[in-house]
Amino acid sequence: MGDASGLQLTLTVWHPGCWSIEVTAETAGGLLAHAVYRTSDGNVRSLFTAYGDTAAEVDALVAAIRDSERTRSVLELEERYGSREATPEAGGAARELFVEEEPGHSVNDAFVSRGFLHDQPIRIVDGVEFWPVFYRGSRAELEAALEEIRETRDAEIEVTRISSSGPPRGSTLRRVDRLSEAQRDAYELARSEGYYSWPRAITVRELAAKQGVAKTTFLEHLRKAEAKLLDP
Template identity: 35%
Template sequence: MASPEQSDEAVQVYIDLWYPDCWEIEITERFDVGILGYGIYMTGSEVATLFTVYADDHESVTEGIEAIRASENVHSVSQMASGFRQVSIPKPGNATRELLVVHDGRTQIGQPLTSRGFVCTGPVDIRGGREYWSLVTNHDRETVRVKLDEVREEMGAEITVRSMKHQSRGTAPTTLPADQFTKRQLEVFQLAREQGYYEYPKETTAGELADELGSTTSTLHEHLHKVEAVLLGRGGLTRLE
């Protein structure tokens, strides 16, 4: 039987956040790169994390890696061979590089989240000076809000809840072919989906999305149409037999 703070169904929570003294956030704010983080492995005060650095060109990736090496919170950076993973994970951007990074774990936000009952369901996407997390928990909605407030206070963090929904047994996650999109196209499409642009009736407008992204409406539509062409085309996710 679930406690008053727990739900019979898992709750999926999508958040984006910023907190001070995070080298990953600082690098994606300063350079035109994104970073995918695949889990943290504690070794005392140090942590080892697998990262994918991604961008729209190889020069930007190289520049981002040099910045990672130069960070005072990073102790070592080892490059991994391409394709070392047994399971392929789609990655945004036209250029990527896999890294094993040993760094200072004392200022990371992962532990404050997991210690409060949140489980990360996929890679953490760090881009544009913010981290994007997909979490699940058995807390009810009100407890989720309370726990996130605790993390905000502990870490001095800014946390935005992008969506919160029950993950029922019949719900299956949809995997996007992220390797077919640019970093910007993926960012625009993910925001549109999270903000309810594709719901009926729409929960947001193209103009509101464009304002949030600092873009024009025509540019927003251009990005969305390119993503939709991949998803709905002959080789996309949706096929009519």
């Protein structure tokens, strides 16, 4: 196998005893996990971006992180993405944190030790982790490695995207054809207005207003569209 060969994956992951899964299930907003470090005393310290549509959502999320029985300390860093307050330009708010926890709750080592490499930051929202990773091995080896993690960590893991060398040209366009008209309209509007940029350029509430529908209706169409587009 050549040096560049391998598998590009997107995984959805749930595992018990994880504070980031618990707090995002209980509050609005989400987390981006950028890096994981081992401290000298054996604890795990991770760099996160906490984000939300408003500063109040982020405040509530950070408070839940501090209150969790599974976190040891929370250190807030100087912000790189602008003000904590929601702005029309950013469409939301973000705060960067170092969160320290005892070893044993994170599954990062379980993945890294089996040859998985982070491709982008892990996104945690609505009580689920989304892992974009690279795996240098065959599909049979991949499934064996994932099954080991499922069994040893009591984890629920689903492969939502897989390719040998990145998505084939035109594959996303073909998946767009599977969307209903309402789902396509919601997705195209979100994409064109910068909803998927970081920081987000617009909120779901603002997108719904542009389309002239209720926020819950727009969000339902958008989430169904995203699910179909992620399906390999």
